Amino acid sequence: MSRMPIWPDAPLLALATGFGAGYSRIAPGTVGSLWGLPLVWVLQQTCPNKVVYGLVTLVLVLIGVPICARACEHFGRHDPGSVVYDEIIAVALTFMFTDLTVVTGTIGFLLFRLFDIWKPWPIRAFERLPHGWGIMTDDLLAGIYAAIGLWISALLMA
Template identity: 40%
Template sequence: MNKEELKEKYGKKRVPHEWCGTDKFTALVTTFFGSGMSPKAPGTMGSLAATIVAYPMALLASSLFGDSIELSLGRFCCVNLYFLMAALIVFFGAIPFVNKAMRDTGTEDPGWIVIDEVCGIFMALTFFPTDIIVAHPWFLVIAFGLFRFFDILKPLGIHKMEKLPGAWGVMADDLLGGVYAGILLWLSAIGIYALAF
């Protein structure tokens, strides 16, 4: 994304309380329980809220399912089915709410819709074992930082996903950003493990 596109997307003035144009439940879902209502950096606030929620989710998954929720693809590689399911449920479940919110408010991908950031954070954690998240929660900070990098700059085809129609474009770019962030998170964990041992 070039400077002009960044300025157009993030530099525009927000209409205060724009989300009031839709019903309360839709606003609650699309702003992820109000985190997107932040007057400054709503995308960052939504990502932060999702990162905070991810820790108790990992604790719950670890206590209920243990390692059975991970699909092993080798010694250092797994797919965390719990966070994959969470990301996909948020992705497909949010589509009608995002479409309704944009239609009701006459907007196109407004900053206060942050449910897409939630999907992206959960997708980033899909490539990471739950027990490591529980034992080393600071990896969540790395996941947050990597995801925000991809969400803001939108490299490697992420920007093209925004061109999909309606809510699909709003959600898909963050899903792909989460995939890229997850791969880098996984690679960083391997690097840290190799240095430690």
């Protein structure tokens, strides 16, 4: 457990753990990733176009690097399972070019989890980047892989 007091880090830990979703005893990455779906819905309802959606997502990524880095310091290890901010933002990336529906939401979510767990080349190599970059980047790449798979699936379903 961390030697640092919890209170100063409470807002940061709330974000890093997906408001506690990352503390799930069963599949914290999957539970945390579920928070990405409401984020996608909000982004798709409020962003007037894909450029704005992409810029907002980029800002969330850049904010996430220090959040994840500080959470790692707090928990005393690299990429602890309870830190799910990276999964949440990567799910948003998965749906950047595909509208969220029940069908696409299910397919996109499952594709993201597949690539996040499997970590095909070169995703795993990016885990070794320093600080919060490794935590964020491997999930963002999984989100990109899932976005491509989802886009292809949407074309096939059309």
